[in-house]
Amino acid sequence: MPKDKPSRTALKVAFSIVTLGSKPGMEAILPSGIVDATRKLLVASGAAGEITVKWAQSQTSVAIYEAFDWMLPGQFEAFAHRKAFCERQVREGIDDGATQILVLGAGYDTLGWRLAPEFSKVKFFEIDHPATAHLKARGIESMGRRKNLHLVAGDLGKRKLSDVLKNDKSWDLSAQTVIIAEGLVMYLSPEAVRDLFCQSAALVGSGSRIAFSYIPAGADGRPDAGLWTGLMLYLQKVAGEPWIWSIRPEELGEFLEETGWTISHEEAGGARKHGVEFYAMATK
Numbered sequence: 001m002p003k004d005k006p007s008r009t010a011l012k013v014a015f016s017i018v019t020l021g022s023k024p025g026m027e028a029i030l031p032s033g034i035v036d037a038t039r040k041l042l043v044a045s046g047a048a049g050e051i052t053v054k055w056a057q058s059q060t061s062v063a064i065y066e067a068f069d070w071m072l073p074g075q076f077e078a079f080a081h082r083k084a085f086c087e088r089q090v091r092e093g094i095d096d097g098a099t100q101i102l103v104l105g106a107g108y109d110t111l112g113w114r115l116a117p118e119f120s121k122v123k124f125f126e127i128d129h130p131a132t133a134h135l136k137a138r139g140i141e142s143m144g145r146r147k148n149l150h151l152v153a154g155d156l157g158k159r160k161l162s163d164v165l166k167n168d169k170s171w172d173l174s175a176q177t178v179i180i181a182e183g184l185v186m187y188l189s190p191e192a193v194r195d196l197f198c199q200s201a202a203l204v205g206s207g208s209r210i211a212f213s214y215i216p217a218g219a220d221g222r223p224d225a226g227l228w229t230g231l232m233l234y235l236q237k238v239a240g241e242p243w244i245w246s247i248r249p250e251e252l253g254e255f256l257e258e259t260g261w262t263i264s265h266e267e268a269g270g271a272r273k274h275g276v277e278f279y280a281m282a283t284k
């Protein structure tokens with residue numbers, strides 16, 4: 001991705017959430033409070049103007065997003081399912097004893113900001129590429145900082161996760177943790193993804209979980225986004241955020257095993273798929 005520019009794909013996810021808030025039926029899927037918080041964050045961070053965000057809430061916007069779904073069928077609504085999946089993993093993880101949450105490649109995700117007051121004894125961490133992280137931090141500052149939410153800037157394609165977290169004294173290596181990597185791994189090199197999973201396993205206590213979304217690899221080994229894969233790969237590349245990493249769902253269990261994680265059978269086998277992405281969860 002362009003080194004000095006905030007992520008466009010993060011902006012796209014955030015706008016999709018705002019627009020999905022105006023689509024009938026989506027309130028049953030979207031996590032509570034997410035639309036309002038995302039709308040506020042976009043404006044407070046300066047990532048978007050108030051008029052643009054208002055327009056994103058219109059029925060015209062819903063219709064436009066739906067019209068563009070031909071390229072990636074189901075991907076518009078998939079963002080709501082993805083957010084719901086991640087939030088469920090975090091809530092279940094906390095119920096299960098997790099005291100630390102780490103959102104990797106957080107973009108304009110509001111999970112940490114929304115859940116931090118509800119779970120005041122849990123520490124929330126977010127990491128993103130500096131250009132996006134700094135904008136996000138500005139927004140969070142203006143919306144109201146949470147004392148148990150730590151925003152960290154770091155390029156995970158260049159720096160090891162342990163290096164990025166090293167300076168944060170509140171990170172606890174033995175704490176039961178939930179790690180979220182939503183819409184992230186496709187943007188990293190195979191070496192960086194392997195390293196990210198290995199490092200993640202080494203940085204958390206037992207009973208931890210990692211939940212993530214990924215694009216399945218097709219027969220040719222490239223990310224498989226369906227009929228329009230070639231066009232999508234081209235558009236992502238032109239946008240400066242190419243899809244690089246993918247994996248065949250049937251090979252995911254072995255990959256996770258090699259990196260220190262055990263795939264959750266409930267999530268295994270590609271049962272969870274919305275749009276072009278699969279969702280997975282693994283435990284340590």
Ligand SMILES: C[S@@+](CC[C@H](N)C(=O)[O-])C[C@H]1O[C@@H](n2cnc3c(N)ncnc32)[C@H](O)[C@@H]1O
Nearest residue numbers: 007009010105106107128129155156157182183
């Ligand atoms: C598609 S967006 C997803 C944002 C967020 N997870 C969500 O779903 O709302 C991808 C995010 O990954 C981040 N990202 C991509 N490459 C990264 C890298 N090398 N280091 C840190 N973050 C990265 C981008 O800045 C962006 O915020």
